[in-house]
Amino acid sequence: MLLHGVFRGFAGGVREVTLDASNLREAIDGLASAHPSLAERLRDERGKLRPHMALFVNEDDARLLGWEDAPLKEGDIVHVIPALSGG
Amino acid sequence: MAKKITVLVGTKKGMYILRGDMNRQKFEIDGPRWAPAPIHHATYDPRDGSMYAAVNQTWGGSRIEHSRDMGKTxxxxxxxxxxxxxxxxxxxxxHIEPGHQTTPNVIWAGTEPAALFKSEDRGESWSIVQSLDDQPTRAKWVPGFGGMGLHSIAIDAKDPKRMSVGISVGGVYTTTDGGMTWTQDNKKTGGDSERPDVFYCIHKLLAHPEESGLRFMRVHEEVYWRDPSETTWRHSTAGLPSNFGFAAAMHPRDRRTAYVIPLDSMTRAAMPFGIGVYRTQDKGKSWVKLEKGLPQGAPLETLREGMHNDRLDPMGLYFGTANGDVWASRDEGESWARIAQYLPYVTSVHAATIE
Known part of the structure; x- marks a missing residue:
């Protein structure tokens, strides 16, 4: 998983994390377990992913792949990105 | 021991720390931190020197930050x-409010949606005050223009179990048993309005830091005073150029003195009367404009957390504006000087008096 922007800061400067996951939900949960300071930055107290965040699997927007159900295979890169907030 | 003033300035794009010299004349500006996150409020806890900041960031959600080293980390x-x-x-x-002197690990936080949270570990973690959340009248709370928040936490000077909270738009609730039970506290004298709702739109509620039971309250329309012997809010707006505004402060020693910055209710700026800090020295019976050194007639704007005082003698008073200025008075409001400019839109000002 490749962290971008503020999410890198929330993880104490960590840029990338390698973990086993068969879908995006497992990957997010694995990321939060590996770096607990990220947990509340990724999900609210109901477990819902925060809205102003983009997730990509390689070059593809995860919203088009089933969001948290998006399947992952070995070698995929999941990008955790602060959503675009410019003009 | 000599005291210095550090002013925590929340803006719409990060927080700035203004570190003053011994004379409160020059301030070194440190920041921004957390930009572009908006900072609703930042505060200093004189009991242990901690600082707290409400970082309301879009990315990663909102959070509270705390510092144990005077804002360095x-x-x-x-x-x-x-x-x-x-x-x-x-x-x-x-809003974040340090607890009573007798409860050194307790910090309070007011949130949106409107709720009161308590920390018993110096802001490391928070628990909702369920007794307030369970009020049947919560169903009547509605958002104001800025949202529906609990923004005022007024802790009694002497009695640690006695405190009041102010909610926009939900009115005042008071507890006398440390938050186990609450009563609506919205009886007033004077201040008649054609609107039935404005008195519940609390803009700022303050407890005097030395006098038990003494309160001052800035409401959507009008301001109100309450002496320790009173149980209602007494209308105290005579002499103000408008009945609207957000910022308010109480003199930390003088039991008769308070300050407000009036705004026009439609434009939300000090127009056409111009920016000025208004002072009462008779519990709100009359108000006088203090504007020496301020840009005469300027239609500036100051928000709910935009004014605060230090604890020195003479008292210093500080306010921030939408155009990114921070103004300071070293003589209890008689004269003013700008101590910062070109900051982002200032949302909060807190003057920490540091030993």
Whole structure:
């Protein structure tokens, strides 16, 4: 998983994390377990992913792949990105 | 021991720390921190020297940060959380208030959606005050223009179990048993309005830091005074150029003196009367404009947390504006000088008096 922007800061400067996951939900949960300071930055107290965040699997927007159900295979890169907030 | 003033300035794009010299004349500006996150409020706890900031960031959600080294480094707190079964989730923090002197580890936070949270570990973690959340009248709370938040936490000077909270728009609730039970506290004398709702739109509620039971309250329309012997809010707006405004302060020693910055209710700026800090020295019976050194007639704007005082003698008073200025008075409001400019839109000002 490749962290971008503020999410890198929330993880104490960590840029990338390698973990086993068969879908995006497992990957997010694995990321939060590996770096607990990220947990509340990724999900609210109901477990819902925060809205102003983009997730990509390689070059593809995860919203088009089933969001948290998006399947992952070995070698995929999941990008955790602060959503675009410019003009 | 000599005291210095450090002013915590929240803006719409990060927080700035203004570190003053011994004379409160020059301030070194440190920041911004957390930009572009908006900072609703930042505060200093004189009991142990901690600082707290409400970082209401879009990315990663809102959070509370705390510092134990005078703002050099900061740590993220565990978020305030609405309990399982609640129909709400934490959106942002509006105000952080250190607890009573006798409860050194207690910090309070007011949030949006409107709720009161308590920390018993110096802001490391937070729990909702369920007794306030369970008020049947909560169903009547509605958002103001800025959202529906609990923004005022007025802790009694002497009695640690006695405190009041102010909610926009939900009125005042008071507890006398440390938060186990609450009563609506919205009886007033004077201040008649054609609108039935404005008195419940609390803009700022303050407790005097030395006099038990003494309160001052800035409401959507009008301001109100309450002496220790009183149980109603007494209308105290005579002499102000408008009945609207947000910022308010109480003199930390003089039991008869308070300050407000009036705004026009439609434009939300000090027009056409111009920016000025208005002072009462007779418990709100009359108000006088203090504007020496301020830009005469300027239609500036100051928000709810935009004014605060230090604890020195003579008292210093500070306010921030929408155009990014911070103004300071070293003589209890008689004269003013700008101590910072070109900051982002200032949302909060807190003057820490540091030993």
């Amino acid at each position: 900061w740590t993220t707190s565990s978020n305030p959380k609405f309990p399982e079964g609640s129909d709400r989730t934490f959106s942002q923090t509006w």
